[in-house]
Amino acid sequence: YALSGSMWKKRTLTWSIQSFSQSSQLNQLTVRTLMSYALAVWAVESGLTFKEVDSQNQEADILIHFSRGYHQDTYPFDGPGGTLAHAFFPGEHPISGDTHFDDEETWTFGSKDGEGTDLFAVAVHEFGHALGLGHSSAPNSIMRPFYQGPVGDPDKYRLSQDDRDGLQQLYGKVSNSPNGKPTRKPLASPPLPPALPPDSPSTPVPDRCEGNFDAIANIRGETFFFKGPWFWRLQPSGQLVSPRPARLHRFWEGLPTHVRVIQAAYARPRDGRIILFSGPWFWVFQDRQLEGEARPLVEFGLPPGEEVDAVFSWPLNGKTYLIRGQQYWRYDEEAARLDPGYPRVLSLWEGAPPSPDDVTVSNTGDTYFFKGTHFWRFAKGSVKSESDSPQPMGPKWLDCPAPSSPKTTPKTGTCNCHCELNQ
């Protein structure tokens, strides 16, 4: 463990929540209760007493805030992911002990690992700072700097030995009960509410590191990875918004529930609308809201019943490319019709895989074809893939480890395969 070098000289500390999360699915009572339990975790090992005071009371030792972005201290928040929270070490300064949570995180209680960020686990960590502990590298310590996922039932959670040692170095040991375990003091807070219902028990959450996405699109600088009724978002900085995928229908408001797969997606440059494709249909979204009804792909000029594997807008000429199998069409957004002479064979994109999962253009202007677990990069304006293509997607895009097995390069070029039923 590591000590910050400061500690409280009193043994009863007051706390209050000054601002609650604006966007969290946790209600205020749940947040208050979780804070109370998180403080009790430290109290039970040290004999410290924590007393909640009225939220109007700005004199409390530990003031808790949910804040966004810059919030008048030296640790601005950075939106979803990245930094989650911080707290100030004990002292005489008004901000000493104060604890701030990034309001733009998806704070959860009772959810599985990967489903948002467990507020109780983060609160326990931050209150460790508020009591004078620094970050620890001990494997089981709650004071490790990285978020480790939920820590289980708040009522049963107990600090690791490393954390107890650090705390007791500062505040001494509490007298234990006869069975050797500390006795939890009765809490003044209400009992914990039941955990939120699981997101969707019927559909297993896919593993992003397995690749094989249905669609990938650059939407306003963020890369969206669609797989079944889920999607992940990668921020322009390269950070995943969350390792847990979001539910398709919770985000894309109005998308019919029977649509379980997005086969292609792109952001239309001329008006910023986002187009999602599934089967022979497409849907137009303004931001997250659906505009109108499902529309047939024939509106793009494609043959009736035709579907698409990939769609992207190429900044070089402003045209939209629609790919199916080994052929593609080029659509003129201004004229609202296909360019003549299409479809053409995809081999024009030298080195590109047939039937790509999707194609998208990065913020730097490079074009990326995705298929399976690999990507092919085409430098800005080029139709020839880079010599190091294909590369595994995981390490570059999805915070996944590089494949441990030797690199297997999917063959590119035309495919002339025959598959028999018994093979």
Place this chain on the structure above:
Amino acid sequence: APIPRAQDVSLGVDWLTRYGYLPPADPSQAQLQSLEKLQDAIKIMQRFAGLPETGQMDPITIATMHKPRCSLPDILGAAGLVRRRRR
């Protein structure tokens, strides 16, 4: 070892500085960080995070730098404020 992208090195230096592994740049000296100091800082970060101590901006190190975390530095800079104890 694969050569890290300039973007990753830049992100790494920023990250290592923010969390206390590298001293803040001194504008008055306009001094570049030395490669040795950078590698030492990466090793300390890797030790702290329980990663293999390669001193390189390898993919697992870069991935760790992208993990959600607390905003406070891991290495507290003010002299005399930190006392580390090992069991």
